[in-house]
Amino acid sequence: MADTNFSNEQMLKLYESMLRIRKVEEQLAKDSKEGNIPGAVHLYIGQEAVAVGVCSQLSDKDWIASTHRGHGHFLAKGGETRLLMAEVYGRDTGICRGRGGSMHVADFSKGIIGANGIVGGGISITTGAGLASKLANDGSVAVVFFGDGAANQGVLAEALNISTLWQLPVIFICENNGFSEFSPTNTVTAGNIVDRAKPYGTACETVDGNDVIAVWQCAERAKLRALRGDGPTLIEAHTYRQRGHVEAEATFLSKKYRDSQEIENWVSKDPITLFEKRIVDAGQAKIEDLQIITKAIEVEVNEAIEFAEKSPYPDSGGNEQQYMFT
Amino acid sequence: MADTNFSNEQMLKLYESMLRIRKVEEQLAKDSKEGNIPGAVHLYIGQEAVAVGVCSQLSDKDWIASTHRGHGHFLAKGGETRLLMAEVYGRDTGICRGRGGSMHVADFSKGIIGANGIVGGGISITTGAGLASKLANDGSVAVVFFGDGAANQGVLAEALNISTLWQLPVIFICENNGFSEFSPTNTVTAGNIVDRAKPYGTACETVDGNDVIAVWQCAERAKLRALRGDGPTLIEAHTYRQRGHVEAEATFLSKKYRDSQEIENWVSKDPITLFEKRIVDAGQAKIEDLQIITKAIEVEVNEAIEFAEKSPYPDSGGNEQQYMFT
Amino acid sequence: MAKKRMIQAINEALDGEMQRDHKLILFGEDVEISLFGDTKGLVDKYGTDRIRNTPISETVMSGMAVGAAAAGFNVICHMMFGNFMYTGFDSIANQASKLRYMTAGQISLPIVYMSVFGGGRSAAAQHSDAMHPMFMNLGGIKVVTPSSPMDAAGLLRASIRDPNPVVYLQAAGRGGELGEVPDEEFVIELGKAARLRNGEDLTIVAIGAMVRPALRSVDFHATKGVGIELIDPRTLVPLDKEMIFKSVRKTGRLIIVDEARDTCSAASHIASLCAEECFSALKAPIKRVTVNDIAIPYSPPLEKNVLPNEERINNAVSEVLEFV
């Protein structure tokens, strides 16, 4: 694991942020199974260190865009648990008033451009946000999270080219979680994704996506580069999707597409467990401190669920077209 | 210039093929100026060594797809002068019966998938033709010509990825002629185009696109690779567009976008002049032999013009939708 | 005849065609394992040369279909959700729909672009569009919208055997619907509508997933003595205008139920055709029951509210019948 001299407080903040995502999604996994959620849910469990490591570098004025697997990014960037929960539940109190749902959680007041139902869809949008950052010259950067599968969309090449030419403050974060839906990455992806930056002369790095400190540091380098005017960086974070591509996949898939051993291996490298051990081993916190945080998050999640459940469904009240145009 | 031990006959064949393109297009330049051509014409003058070097490696069963600047590829692959000419003139005797025009000359009986009005449009089509070649296992390869500008279309990345994964017998030929319309290549293109193959592990080479022998050899290597089952190759051929992006550009552009010195420099490296000198210097032909070829081509072009001019315009005869569906 | 689910009917039709036509290939994202079940098991029988997973690269996929078809193969390009056709739209709109014409018929392009379309399952705006009008407007693409397991199979066979580019749109989330499917292999000709109910008082034309609520409405009205003729065009390009015109000339009243957004929908077009060709027969305004020019919402009550349903059809029926 990457070295750091973070204060106890900083370490606990990272821990808390990862744990929040985990607990929210464990709840959503249950909810999905119980049929409480109207649409599909793609969980981020196992990848939390990436969102948290990166977003801890960012403030509300920085932009992030994300994927169909976007709850983690939303929460790590400061999106509120209950607004997310209510959205996934399809309620009027959700962050998008039930219009978007799990794949579209967004909070522009926090710089969260949003999750996206189109694989690769955030890449061009973030390039544009990066252009805005550059022109506004306000010290903000634009970050896009996308999967290994999304790296095969041609738009990545276009975005790398133009953002490098224009020296845009964009950070491209590819979360290589081993699968593009049910296809192992190497069956649909030639070569190493990180290398795709090189022909353009774009800066690039790989990082252990289960090590939140390493991700944090890597994102910091990219951010400094962006703010210095040195243009974009492509980061490939290696991690693993511990749950299905989509909750409920077991109910419709006719075959297994990975073996349990592989999952177990990666679970043993779980980013939160690893980080927990690290904090405790280094004496930066006691188990009890962590338990207090855990409890608080559990309360937060429960309150969020209650909030969502008690919230009304949206009603367009005869004005269906509201929000189409301003 | 690249060494070779071609027979005199082979050398003259290459010469003839380049000269045919040149003479046809000099005629079209005149025609365009005189208003004889209904649509836009993009001339290939200065780039002939690329089409000829590559297509001399190919037979009718091999596929090529090309660009808006596609007369040269059509002719080099064996398309008939008069069928091209009549097409550009919009006549019923044209290779596409006047439906396509300059940007869409195609002759499938010769493996010519055709020119294309969409920049980068041929890239995916050729990948599909290469898939067909591989599945048919008939020893054919699929070649796509595209410009430096087209290399910035994301489809190139997608095609490199999939054709490498599937080991398709595809040859990607990027003709870097210095401009993407009126933008110098480096103002819109980060890094070297040839390097864009590397992240995928795709074979790649650069070549002097004004040296027909070098192109020939480079294409031969790519073809052998493809036929061995080693997959695609990306070739970047450096050359220069001696005329405007489009004939008539002088009539509407408000600024110059390149200086005459640059043009002159490249004209002094004209592929046909260079090759002519080489043949004569090596004693592979006398000036008079070349003049005989020139005369013959001039006759061919004149006959083609006459053929085109005498040909009727197409008449859908009340059946407008003919050719939409079969 | 046996009862089968729509997805099974499609799967069997694909299997049969793969067996019948050795030049037939199919590729798309995760078609080997099959997200919807339509391509399930095929790779085991036909191998990865003929059934193959692609990277997530819709742009190259849709164009590869053009190239492989032009080079002599019969191609099914599986595009999963209809909204991803936007991502791969370039080669469909600029190449597939035009290449045969531009080359004066030098080639034919036997391609089927397959995907699901429409809403109803809280998949939200980027997975729920009904985008058939956009394909209908291209001119060079046939558009097929089966509404039952039997039609799904019979039209798919016809689409595959058709030498032209076809967009085959299965109603999203309706794969589990049951229906009678003949045991023997059968083909349903493209361009032939189905008259699902006969009636004298009113004609309803319903497309894809809209056929079900329309059927319910028609059967409900039948119990009240109102005779509604229900037509499922089955293919939107080519469109069986004659069957529609004949019915409208008989009933003098027309409602079109279409899951597309209203503006420039299939409903608009069919209405415009009848407004021209059946003018003298019309006894009431032509009504469209469509989606009100909106992105499809996620939340179930909102979504339910924007999609055409039995209630909205019933209301339209009343309006049209009461018109004087």
Add this chain to the structure above:
Amino acid sequence: MAKKRMIQAINEALDGEMQRDHKLILFGEDVEISLFGDTKGLVDKYGTDRIRNTPISETVMSGMAVGAAAAGFNVICHMMFGNFMYTGFDSIANQASKLRYMTAGQISLPIVYMSVFGGGRSAAAQHSDAMHPMFMNLGGIKVVTPSSPMDAAGLLRASIRDPNPVVYLQAAGRGGELGEVPDEEFVIELGKAARLRNGEDLTIVAIGAMVRPALRSVDFHATKGVGIELIDPRTLVPLDKEMIFKSVRKTGRLIIVDEARDTCSAASHIASLCAEECFSALKAPIKRVTVNDIAIPYSPPLEKNVLPNEERINNAVSEVLEFV
């Protein structure tokens, strides 16, 4: 007022808006030198931060517009030819048209996608489509089709100032057309049609480049005592339905002239609206003068033959007037 060419009117409107709104940026392929002349000279005045050439990368361009707009800029994304919008269609259809709705109005997206559309200059099928119906069907995109230099300028200003995504389609090859343009800055509200001629006998709605041949036909018929009301909708989304309905209710006869392919055209949609809303007033079938579902051919006589023109409009007028 002074006579100006359409392209000059557009260029001046762009210049004025760039000056007026410091958050306005414009990018596209070769916009610095300007292929059509619409962006000519702007880079010299406003620099490459605000006017900038892009690589040929329509996919990223259309999405960049969404991101830059969401992040607070006012964006003109220049797409050159309308057919290249197919190449960059993903972000227009999946993002720009839906993002405001999906986020319950958290943002607005002040984007203008600018390009030329339609045929008439032997540019062949991949440079000649009139694809406005596809945008009209997206629901979240305004669609603007000016037909005169004055409208081109006034509608462009309105499009730029509109906080929503707008597709602004100038008729291809018509940049040289002359017309009166006011000297002062003026804005033409989106959603307001123009009544170009008054008449009692028949209504013609003509779109974009079709307004010219329609005007000729109308004026020709005026000399014969036939009063045709000519309406140019100017914007197709939003559509000034009221002006059209009012006219049709008065005249009872309607022809729509549209350069789109017929199936699911703007003409279809306007016809369907009037077939519903003006039913009782209609005295004759509604006629569409459109492109017959074909790829636009290169050869001049073929192209001339497929595009709507004065002769075809005249024929439609006769048919509609003679209908009994």
